[in-house]
Amino acid sequence: MNQKIIVAHYYTDPAIQALADSTGGKVADSLEMAKFGQNHKAQTLLVAGVRFMGETAKILNPEKIILMPTLKAECSLDLSCPEKEFNNFCDQHPERTVVVYANTSAAIKARAHWVVTSSIAIQLIDYLDSLGKKIIWAPDKHLGRYIQKKTGADILSWHGTCIVHDEFKSRSLYSMKKIYPNAAILAHPESPESVLALADFIGSTSQLIKCAQSISQQQIIIATDRGILFKMQQACPDKILLEAPTSEEGGMTCLNCGTCPWMRMNTIKKIIHSLTKNKKNHEIHIPKRLQKKALKPLILVLGSIISGISNNIWGVILGRAMQGSGAISSVVMALLNDLICEKNRIKAMAFIGLIFGMTFAVSIIIAPILATYYGIHSIFWITAPTT
DSSP: OOEEEEEEEEOOOOOHHHHHTTTEEEHHHOHHHHHHHHOOOOOOOEEOOHHHHHHHHHHHHEEEEEEEETOOOOOOHHHOOHHHHHHHHHHOOTTTTTEEESSSSSHHHHHHHHHETTTTTHHHHHHHTTTTTOOEEESSSHHHHHHHHHOOOOEEEOOOTTTTTTGOOHHHHHHHHSSTTTTEEEEEESSSSHEEETOOOOHHHHHHHHOOOOOOOOOOEEEOOOHHHHHHHHTTTTSSSOOOSSSOOTTTTSSSSTTTTGGGGGOOOHHHHHSOOGGTTTTTOHHHHHHHHHHHHHIIHHHHHHHHOSSSHHHHHHHHHHHHHHHHHHHHHHHHOOOOOHHHHHHHHHHHHHHHHHHHHHHHHHHHHHHHOTTTHHHHHHHGGOO
């Protein structure tokens, strides 16, 4: 029997988030949604969110059927970074390392050296800067500016913005703070610099929820999509959550009013239709060659980063397991794609095994030296670029 499971983003309608929770699914950020689907035995994963989230799920779960309530739910950051224009931009700066945000298409991810989420972007860029690397960052200019300010790295940023976060107004937020002087301001780093300057905490969606739980203030002003309030209120039912203003003082109306119009295209009715009617109109398809190229920066690099920033053995184990699965899948795909005749196949596999053996032998000698002089975390940060 083909089991189906629903994963939903924090920004979807509360009714959809409740449905995912109540049916054994998951409500999370885009990468966690895809990872949940990877670990779940269900062969069909319904992704309630925007298109790049479905693509990320397909990249990490190529053998599964990935459905979406609608394939028309786009993302302004994704749309702001067309493949042809971005490739030309990168070609003009071949000396720079390309780092892209998870909020991009599979084609953009395939062009990148690194794919990151907002929760790990600063650590990665800081490390690349320590190696003297110059960076191309895409697609969000506000997040790029925030990272540059935190790290001091040489960053050439793409010009995209999120239509929700770009609407938050610092003057209106400042006035709201006067009304609620004891309230903490939590903001997503895709917000304008002037808004981030007023924030008490800046972080990803999951980080904002964790901060709301632990922060001492009882009143919290939230500068991100209002969809997050559903899970945030569940996490801290005793807190008073307030939406940050998205309109100027003086009565000017907002355009998106703190909510993503594409996220709102996901509805219960469309979910039912996608699971029971013609799946062809709801299924995510990515060319296999593009899947392969986009898979490597997602799995191998994130595995190194998780190991590098981990403070306990379980984080290291998780990171190394991700890298191992990525390495194995890359080898398998290479063998499948290469036209090796039957009589030479054993030789090819033996050669690959020899390379692995030599790698392990060298690592046994070098790793203790690196750990002694630079710390154990350095091993994972140094090996990350080679993945």
